[in-house]
Amino acid sequence: MSKRPNNESINRDDVEALILGHFEGNLDPDQEQQLAAAISTSTESKTLFLSHMRMEGRLRSLGYDGFLSAENAQASGGQEVGEIVAPSIQIGSKHPSQPATSSLRIKRPKHLPRSRFWVAYSSVAACCMLIALVSWGLWPSPVNADSILRKAQLAASELIDRTYRITTSRSDDQTRTRELMMSLGGGGRFVIKPAGGAYVMGHDGSDFWVTQRNGPVWVTSDFPNIGSKLGSKIPERRLLELVTSPDEPLSLGISELLSLIERQYDMELVESETVKEYRIRATTKSNRANYPAAIDLWSDVESGVVLRIKARFANGRQRQFELIETAKLSETWYHYSEHAPGKEIERIHTTN
Amino acid sequence: MGYLYAITRDTDLSEEIYQNAAVVVMEQVGKTEIIRDFRAWAKEVVRRQAFHAIRKREKASKFTRIVSPELMDVVSVAFLEDQTEVMTVNSESAALKECLNSLPTDKRRLVALRYESGASFTSISSQLDSTPSAIQRALSRVRKLLHGCIQKKLRLAEEGS
Known part of the structure; x- marks a missing residue:
């Protein structure tokens, strides 16, 4: 597979070669970067990757369940694939006189065919037994920072409305703080309002929208690009840039922050002030300046829900999330119509 | 998966x-x-x-x-x-099975060795008296072939409806 500069656009065949290389596990870091760029900037490349990904998954599932060996193959009544769409493929042989597949025997699968549901049910049964043991005090509770983070992630992924207060303070003046209210509904849905209420922005699960007091509602499905499109139109552009920037993982929500901790931080369980809360301290492994140097996280022992997060950056600035309320919001809360009734709608179209 | x-x-x-x-x-x-x-x-x-x-x-x-x-x-x-419709996903799945069944025996066996037995390129190459890189290239071509076959079947089905 040939290499090319990262900034050079690549055609469909090149992208497909990268995709195939990825699934074979033989891309180098530069090629992985090229593939990532292709998927994130081109809808066609993303679609191609996803269809290859689904095929790869099916092949592995069929193989895992033992449906690929010759004895399971149905007799082919039609044309061969090779004849339909491509020239026949020859497997290179070290001895041309000997047919490459003449002595081929299919080994038994590493894993015996089995039903996923059977495995899942038996796993659930095993979990239930384990839970019973724990509840009877016959088994030590395996609480650690990893398990607490996992529980918090599962809680954050629930489609339950939670409202957090976000407080930010600058590095040069800790007394000057800024407050925002953020509702999170799971599935990527959110609404953010600054304390002054100068504007509101949100995501209803399919469209991202933003509006200010005296203006229309801008709506787009292209979330990452809205920052650059609207940057000059709204006064609070800094926050908009933060929310839409992939380099500012702390601005959007609890889920993203937990994912960041999982990938980029070392964690330790530290003593909490109360038995109702767990506390984790996370210290960054990354040297990226926009990542907080340290994050303290408190979660509810029972539900795993994140109660508070305090993030401290190397330059002294701080950001804090505090759970204010868990209450069901109206069905339309994450839709702009709830926050900007009667306003003109401007749909923003961005291109890949 | x-x-x-x-x-x-x-x-x-x-x-x-x-x-x-x-x-x-x-x-x-x-x-x-x-x-x-x-x-x-x-x-x-x-x-x-x-x-x-x-x-x-x-x-x-x-x-x-x-x-x-x-x-x-x-x-x-x-x-x-990914918002791919369930119907499309099911059609792809059915098309893959048809495409697999239409594969020539040698290619089908190659797929089985790789995906069912979990054999490495080296292991497959020793069984097929070939080289690991030749096996890797052959498998890559089979994948591309299968993908093309699926897309073609989906296109034909769409045109036919």
């Missing part, structure tokens, strides 16, 4: 994550809480289970060649945002 393999490149680990995610999803089914977008929620469960497993694997083996974080993120976003 495709997503899991795309970010782990490890069949056994993918299967383990899949089973763990299935357990979480099934546990949720028994609860009274209403999940409004079950598909999105289940995908998120899979992604989280995967990231957790990858992190554990990283700790266990510092020498495993892992997918770059950037690519992992891009693939995860694509997976979470």
